[in-house]
Amino acid sequence: MPLAITATLSFVAPHPVDCLLQCEVAGTPQQRIVNGVTTLPAAMPVQRVAAQDGVGERFWITAEGEVSILYEATVEIARRPAELSSLGQVAKTALPGDTTQYLFDSRYCAAETFQSLVEDEFHSLHGGARVEAMRDWIAQHFTYAPGTSGSHTTARDSFVERRGVCRDYAHVMIAFARASGIPARYASCYAPEVTPQDFHAVAEVFLDDGTGGDWVLVDPTGMAEPHETAVIGVGRDAADVSFLTSFGLVDFGGHAVSVERY
Known part of the structure; x- marks a missing residue:
């Protein structure tokens, strides 16, 4: 089953703050990423790290000012329901x-x-x-x-x-x-x-x-x-898999998610 996914995040960091994000679909044998792009503010460096149990990736950014993040992907799910x-x-x-x-x-x-x-x-x-x-x-x-x-x-x-x-x-x-x-x-x-x-x-x-x-x-x-x-x-639990963890003060503006069968 292919899915078309769009997710947006926005927040404001009054001062430089390190943030760890996890909003991208994990590439695994049960789900193939046909295409996936994360768009961040220009010139914002990204440091990618493996996520828990090697399922997916997190990425570090140092946020300052207004930050908007857009994730778009098409994913093919090959997972079969278990009885x-x-x-x-x-x-x-x-x-x-x-x-x-x-x-x-x-x-x-x-x-x-x-x-x-x-x-x-x-x-x-x-x-x-x-x-x-x-x-x-x-x-x-x-x-x-x-x-x-x-x-x-x-x-x-x-x-x-x-x-x-x-x-x-x-x-x-x-x-x-x-x-x-x-x-x-x-x-x-x-x-x-x-x-x-x-x-x-x-x-x-x-x-x-x-x-x-x-x-x-x-x-x-x-x-x-x-x-x-x-x-x-x-x-x-949820503490390990937050889509946004900030190590300092941020003013979260909101997020939106769209998932459609493709």
Whole structure:
């Protein structure tokens, strides 16, 4: 499935400030970048660095004054939807070393606090079947409500409030999975059915697909289908995959995202 993606960001830096951005689609075997261009103010130097787990790239800029960034890309998605209930759980002792970090608590996802809940609620299910049930439970018990959460909202906060946006849904899904002993990470992405259209967030869980295990996209909001999702980057939670991180004061002017089937 080919997607046409456009994203714009604008902000003002009163004084020179280093900024780290991650808004470009990652080139992976499951998603091929047909073309992609990021346009920045003239003469602004860019330093590119590998992103978390080697999925995509971040880039550094030193911003001063008014900054407008335009990203345009066409991406071919080759990812096939997985039948979650058919996937097994990889034994902890058999997990690849780089996945074990995604069993631990992180800034927004205190999984340990959910261990009793997931065991009580999903004790008869394992692996992909449990992930599927947890995804459906979140979808049924949460209300998608823009403006009801912020940059300090944790998975625990969202669970108590039972509302939020994609970021919050993803954090709760990640916390549930980790509490079940299943590695889970946060994925920022673009998808055409996101409403209102914006940068989107989903979870990825590591399950046994018969070849030793692989990462599988899971979206509790139900807005992003794997075969129409273009992943930007991954991390422990939202703190690792912000589209803009400024190491100093900036006045954020806003952003806009458009994702269309091509």
